[in-house]
Amino acid sequence: MLDRKVFAGARLRALRAQHRLTQAELAARLEISTSYVNQLESNQRPLTATVMFALASSFNLDLSSMMTDASDRLVAALREALADPAFGEGVPNLQEIKTVATNAPDMAHAVLRLYESYRRSNERLASVDAVLTRDAQSGMQTAYEEVRDFFHFADNYIDPLDHAAEALALTIGPFDPNRLQRLIAYCQTGHGMEAALIIPDRPDMIREFDRATRRLTVNARLEPSSQFFQIAAQLAGMEQADLSAKLLNAANFKTTEARAICQIGLNNYFAGALQMPYGPFLNAAGACGYDIEELAHLFGASLEQVAHRLSTMQRPNARGVPFFFARVDAGGTITKRHSATALQFARFGGACPLWNVHRAFEGRGEIIRQLAETPDGHRYLNLAWSSEKRSGGYHGTTRRYAYALGCEISHASRLVYAQDLDLGRAAFDPIGISCRICERRSCTQRSVPPLASSISVNADRRAVVPYDID
Incomplete structure (x- = not known):
């Protein structure tokens, strides 16, 4: 066993x-x-x-x-933090870090909080203006980082909200083109909230709720999947107010900003779970081989919404394939990151340039597959694609994103995307987490040396990477 x-x-x-x-x-x-x-x-x-x-x-x-080794994400985060020269030359080895993460997880979290405080202080000290304008919290995590860790260490699964959304989904009814209208009707009859689809004066407006009149306006230019999600997110703030307050109180956030940001995150979580309720979504995913395009069609959702939902399917006794999910903007910044796998995204830098998500912008919506191996020996089947989100007409703005969804090879046989692959004989691309902690010495895409190693530079010899890693 x-x-x-x-x-x-x-x-x-x-x-x-x-x-x-x-x-x-x-x-x-x-x-x-x-x-x-x-x-x-x-x-x-x-x-x-x-x-x-x-x-x-x-x-x-x-x-x-x-x-499941729940300490994997702690190990990855500790390795990245302890690679900083601030900790001196005696960097603990992997076994020592695993021992701390397994035996003393509270201590591991404390070290991470201390390091983030140190790093944030250094970044702000680099700008006199920033130091002068920040408050007494300037040395702490930002509010967004604190909320990110809340979801990260909860495996991006919030059980009571998920069950509440699944129960409401039965009331809303079947997954057909009229589901959005039934949600609008439920908001009116159940909470006296009028939801109206309008073309706003500002093309960047997504939704706005007037508490005095209890009128919610949603941008009519949005795709129906986004309209459903936005209405459901506003509904969550009403219907799940007590449950959200209980979760927020238990989280014990340090700032009111973090609490407010997490409230939005919880509302969005409920919206995604209402749009794709756990039981029906898990059954459909297994039946279609986790085909994200088919799931988007079945549940009236976007590929991004489906991929995000797949990364949350960690209900005890009913777990789906554990996925990682990330969204990357055109500048290479990871703007969303969730992982139920051993792969943990860099907390303090950009993503590995060998990752197929960076090629997705060239694919114009095509789903690109990649077999990849990280330095720790874990192997993954990665999927990547891109999309454009337009606001307004010809003079409107366009947001471009690439998305990544992947699972470990041990689960790949359950995915339709692996049916024609010989996983036992295929070649795997060597990828990392970020250059600053990557152990590979022969990568021609390396941008900076690894923090835990010294380098040597030979003026009489030049390769693609202009130094050797000792």
């Missing part, structure tokens, strides 16, 4: 604390010795299949959640 050793000391301690059990009481439930529990919690011994089944039956746990 187990192809690798599974150490879950931190999760076992958290489970015991949640149920207010002593080690002796937990041992009695699992029918093992107290000393064995102590060894499991201190990661001196891995979980066996027998213990995992006992945990699953005693606490109604999803076995896959115990098999």
